[in-house]
């Protein structure tokens with residue numbers, strides 16, 4: 383049997399995990415792929431560094447261009463991360479007629495339109511299942527399994543590091559920095575962990591999900607992005623008392639007047655399955671007009687869960703390597719000439735419910751003054767609660783949960799309320815999605 387030859391760029395967490403899974407499950411993988419998959423070469427930064435995997439049967443080099451230019455390599459697996467060098471290597475690999483598998487969501491979200499055009503031209507595949515929600519086969523599910531649907535909503539916990547931090551803070555009261563350091567040691571975090579905690583990594587992934595769900599070009603710069611760094615345990619507690627959990631969610635929603643793309647902390651009713659997705663686990667809810675709601679759950683980061691998706695992509699390439707390139711599954715799910723330019727909505731036009739907390743002086747009549755501002759903006763209130771001051775606090779917290787409305791209306795009400803004499807500090811605003 384002729385084997386498929388793989389060259390890996392980067393043998394860190396995901397690269398090491400990928401080499402291990404390919405070695406350990408070699409027999410099963412070749413039964414599935416119809417070919418033996420052989421890693422013949424890998425590029426590393428430091429030849430002397432200890433590795434997760436056994437490298438005795440492959441050639442190691444410190445020059446990644448050697449891998450990309452090696453005529454024996456059929457598939458280049460890019461696992462070094464970053465944008466500049468990774469992009470150069472990927473475009474060269476494509477130009478050399480090689481198929482590419484990558485876990486690099488930043489690269490796909492920012493440069494995917496150009497990369498896929500180059501791949502289309504060369505008749506090679508660029509597969510990226512591991513780039514979104516780690517081991518969950520969400521790309522394949524949307525692109526193939528749900529291909530009969532008009533997709534209305536994709537909403538997911540799509541950053542493992544962030545969900546791990548939120549879970550540990552909530553359950554064990556651990557400090558943010560301490561949990562982040564553990565996520566880094568476990569290999570979950572990005573090389574620059576601000577990508578995880580500021581929502582940038584989730585925004586990269588949401589960009590990709592929105593494209594394959596709605597058939598639009600990749601548009602990272604149009605994703606509204608908030609991370610978890612401003613979230614306080616006070617609001618996590620109050621949300622729980624009101625029957626909600628706070629999760630960092632990526633939301634891509636289609637309606638007749640456009641697409642919403644946003645990532646931010648979100649209150650979700652505690653009884654929803656997705657509200658109970660904890661630790662490094664990810665979950666993505668996809669709503670199609672025919673199938674209804676579907677929920678896709680699994681490990682969102684870590685060496686072997688991510689490698690599971692990388693290897694699945696390698697197997698896919700092996701299976702299609704003999705197929706007509708123009709009949710392969712399209713990179714962004716829709717045929718390249720069928721992508722459409724739907725308008726992407728501005729933040730003011732986003733529609734959802736809101737959790738709003740105001741810190742106010744404990745004087746009579748404040749509650750009704752606040753309520754009047756919501757009435758002025760035609761915002762209906764679902765629940766109001768007032769919390770007595772905690773030790774060392776000289777204010778009361780007034781919490782409103784609104785019904786669905788636009789963000790523009792809510793921002794106007796907040797602006798009026800913040801200008802009142804008895805209202806302290808900046809209002810806390812967290813979006814609420816009922817996901818039913």
Ligand SMILES: NC(=O)c1ccc[n+]([C@@H]2O[C@H](COP(=O)([O-])OP(=O)(O)OC[C@H]3O[C@@H](n4cnc5c(N)ncnc54)[C@H](O)[C@@H]3O)[C@@H](O)[C@H]2O)c1
Nearest residue numbers: 392394395396425426427461462463485486569683684688
């Ligand atoms: N860690 C995860 O759970 C996870 C999950 C999904 C996707 N990803 C993505 O996978 C990619 C790799 O992430 P990782 O966690 O394995 O990172 P990592 O830092 O553990 O591994 C990257 C490796 O690439 C090596 N490298 C960097 N520049 C190189 C070069 N010029 N030549 C050769 N080697 C080079 C580094 O030395 C390092 O060993 C990133 O794009 C990341 O976003 C990671």
Ligand SMILES: N[C@@H](CCO)C(=O)O
Nearest residue numbers: 541542543571572683
């Ligand atoms: N840093 C990413 C890796 C998986 O993409 C996360 O924590 O989700």
Ligand code: NA
Nearest residue numbers: 511514516518
């Ligand atoms: Na995935």
